[in-house]
Every structure is written in structure tokens, then in C-alpha cells.
Amino acid sequence: MTEDGTVLSSSPRASHPLRLAAILVMLAAGPATAADAEHGKVVFQACASCHSERPDAIGPSLRGVLGRKSAALEDFRYSNPMKRANLTWDEINLREYVIDPQAKVKGNRMPYGGLHDPNDVDDLIAYLKVLK
Numbered sequence: 001m002t003e004d005g006t007v008l009s010s011s012p013r014a015s016h017p018l019r020l021a022a023i024l025v026m027l028a029a030g031p032a033t034a035a036d037a038e039h040g041k042v043v044f045q046a047c048a049s050c051h052s053e054r055p056d057a058i059g060p061s062l063r064g065v066l067g068r069k070s071a072a073l074e075d076f077r078y079s080n081p082m083k084r085a086n087l088t089w090d091e092i093n094l095r096e097y098v099i100d101p102q103a104k105v106k107g108n109r110m111p112y113g114g115l116h117d118p119n120d121v122d123d124l125i126a127y128l129k130v131l132k
């Protein structure tokens, strides 16, 4: 990962044969394809510029976010709408939030329009599950 979070521009090409192999394996396994946490890590680069572990990060840390209560980190100043949201970040709530942050928590301060490709959402959630 680079400092500015733009990252991995070379890696999709480098890992192409492996990804192709993974896709073939999933196709062979049938339509219920497993979400791909490796690709989720790439999708997460869109989040990582704000959700880093740096003390001056714009967003709260997302390590261990799966199962966490909303607005639970002591060292982050959440907006009032987020403080009042009273959610648990389970898979369903996280999904709805990343697809349309303003619809899920009206007035929250995350400056992000939402993720629209359903496969990207699946893969991102798979990655967040293992982000500890």
C-alpha cells in the first residue's frame, strides 16, 4: 500500500493468472460463488484513504468493525446522526450503509457516495470480516 492510499495499480495485472484460476475454480464449484476477500481488499482502497489507522485519519478505524456497535470508538468524533444511529455493524447493516450511506444513516458525515456493484459489495464485506 502506498502512502496516499491509491495503491495496487500494478497488482491486478500481476495476479491475473491466479485470479483467472480462482474464477475457474469458482465456476467449477457452481453458481454459489464465494465472495473474494482478496478482491475485497482492492475495493477497500476506496475506503482506506479515510479509514486508516493514522491518528489524523478522516474516518474511524474499521478493524474489527464486523459485529461492532456504531459510533463505538472512544478516540473518534462521530457526528450526532451517527451517534444516534444505534446500529450493530452486522453484515446486513454494513451492506446497506456502504451501498447508500445517507439512506442508511441520514445526515451522517461520511463523504462517500456508495458502492454500486453487488459483487464489489460482497467482496468488500468478505474483506471486512477478516480485517482485524
Ligand code: HEC
Pocket: 044, 046, 047, 048, 049, 050, 051, 058, 059, 060, 062, 065, 069, 070, 071, 072, 073, 077, 078, 079, 080, 081, 082, 083, 089, 094, 097, 098, 107, 108, 109, 110, 111, 112, 115
Ligand atoms: C472521504 C472519507 C471516507 C471514505 C472514502 C469512506 N468513509 Fe466511512 N466514514 C468516514 C467518516 C468521516 C465516518 C464517520 C461518519 C459520522 O460520524 O457521521 C465514517 C464512518 C464509517 C462507518 C461507521 C464506523 C463506526 O465506527 O460506527 C463505516 C462502517 C464506514 N465508514 C465504512 C466505510 C467503507 C466500507 C468505505 C468504503 C466503501 C468507506 N467507509 C469510505 C469517512 C469515509
